[in-house]
Amino acid sequence: MASPRILITGASGYVGGTVLSHFQNSSNAEIKNASLSVLVRKQEQADKYASQGVTPFLLAGLEDVEAVRQLASQFDIIVHTADSTDPAAAEALVYGLRDGAQKSDGSTKKHFIHLSGVSSLGDSPISRSPAISYEFSDKRDDLYSYMKWLENMKPYSQRTTDLKVVDAGEKADVKTYVVKAPLIYGRGTGLFNNKSVHIPMLIRGAIAAGRPEYIGQGTGIWDDVHVIDVAAFFEHSWKELAEGLAEAGLKKNILKSTETQSIGLAEAAGKYTGGSTHLAEIALASNSVTKADLALEMGWKSQKTEADFRQSLLDDFDLVASSS
Numbered sequence: 001m002a003s004p005r006i007l008i009t010g011a012s013g014y015v016g017g018t019v020l021s022h023f024q025n026s027s028n029a030e031i032k033n034a035s036l037s038v039l040v041r042k043q044e045q046a047d048k049y050a051s052q053g054v055t056p057f058l059l060a061g062l063e064d065v066e067a068v069r070q071l072a073s074q075f076d077i078i079v080h081t082a083d084s085t086d087p088a089a090a091e092a093l094v095y096g097l098r099d100g101a102q103k104s105d106g107s108t109k110k111h112f113i114h115l116s117g118v119s120s121l122g123d124s125p126i127s128r129s130p131a132i133s134y135e136f137s138d139k140r141d142d143l144y145s146y147m148k149w150l151e152n153m154k155p156y157s158q159r160t161t162d163l164k165v166v167d168a169g170e171k172a173d174v175k176t177y178v179v180k181a182p183l184i185y186g187r188g189t190g191l192f193n194n195k196s197v198h199i200p201m202l203i204r205g206a207i208a209a210g211r212p213e214y215i216g217q218g219t220g221i222w223d224d225v226h227v228i229d230v231a232a233f234f235e236h237s238w239k240e241l242a243e244g245l246a247e248a249g250l251k252k253n254i255l256k257s258t259e260t261q262s263i264g265l266a267e268a269a270g271k272y273t274g275g276s277t278h279l280a281e282i283a284l285a286s287n288s289v290t291k292a293d294l295a296l297e298m299g300w301k302s303q304k305t306e307a308d309f310r311q312s313l314l315d316d317f318d319l320v321a322s323s324s
């Protein structure tokens with residue numbers, strides 16, 4: 001593809017900002033040749049990107065699906081990191097790419113890369129046992145059918161969006177990639193938000209309760225990935241994560257011991273997920289273990305280690321302490 005036109009949504013965020021800076025510093029000839037644009041909601045962000053040679057498009061937000069679709073029609077590749085839970089916005093972006101293809105000679109295949117998460121594959125080990133101890137592979141397993149099945153039992157906005165992206169891509173003849181990231185850690189490299197949501201939220205909870213918390217037995221297992229490491233997956237149980245936080249909090253003199261505390265779903269929902277026990281269970285207690293076989297085949301390599309993960313817990317304590 002000659003000089004692809006790339007749009008990134010969510011570039012002022014943690015992951016999107018890291019993706020943009022990765023592109024800006026890339027030695028890949030196609031990316032170096034590409035024109036980079038961002039969809040933003042704030043004038044000061046637009047000004048900052050423009051000063052770096054990135055073209056900003058100022059919109060009210062993803063909710064304005066007409067404007068989003070119109071904007072998308074001007075690009076060859078869209079990296080959508082702004083919101084994994086808005087099916088209408090994702091659809092508008094995919095159909096916008098199709099509109100653009102229809103206006104051109106159609107020789108350029110359009111690509112839509114959608115950042116999503118693994119909570120939409122998670123089980124409900126507390127409210128609906130037995131737990132699912134299974135490592136999902138994006139190559140071996142039919143994740144689409146599995147997610148359809150889960151979705152029929154209980155709709156979940158992130159999963160609804162994943163499925164919509166795949167369906168819209170097929171209808172619009174746009175190549176879609178749903179990147180189901182696990183728990184992301186480490187410092188981002190973008191211009192604005194450089195911290196993740198997940199671990200800092202648990203650190204704030206640990207400081208408030210005096211010790212890190214986990215739900216129920218805390219035995220549900222998730223993978224971790226460093227924000228600048230596209231395919232480095234490491235596992236933790238929720239209890240092990242709480243133990244890692246306790247150690248880091250003690251080292252930083254913010255917590256007084258290495259004790260951790262099991263709490264119930266209702267208490268966790270009140271403290272961490274705005275009252276939703278469903279979200280607390282799948283995002284903070286479930287099993288969701290995945291292997292990115294397709295990503296590895298595409299040449300993505302792990303660079304970060306368990307030591308980086310431990311270090312990021314210490315860094316996150318500093319970050320949360322300095323921002324509270």
Ligand SMILES: NC(=O)c1ccc[n+]([C@@H]2O[C@H](COP(=O)([O-])OP(=O)(O)OC[C@H]3O[C@@H](n4cnc5c(N)ncnc54)[C@H](OP(=O)(O)O)[C@@H]3O)[C@@H](O)[C@H]2O)c1
Binds near residue numbers: 013081085116118
């Ligand atoms: N962090 C993780 O551990 C993780 C793991 C898996 C999946 N994900 C998913 O990845 C996505 C991004 O996560 P993140 O941690 O990078 O979030 P973040 O730091 O909060 O960034 C969100 C970005 O999206 C933009 N945005 C949000 N709502 C928007 C809207 N309605 N219209 C236009 N722009 C909007 C924000 O712009 P403003 O600057 O204007 O607010 C910001 O640039 C989320 O969907 C999340 O579910 C995250």
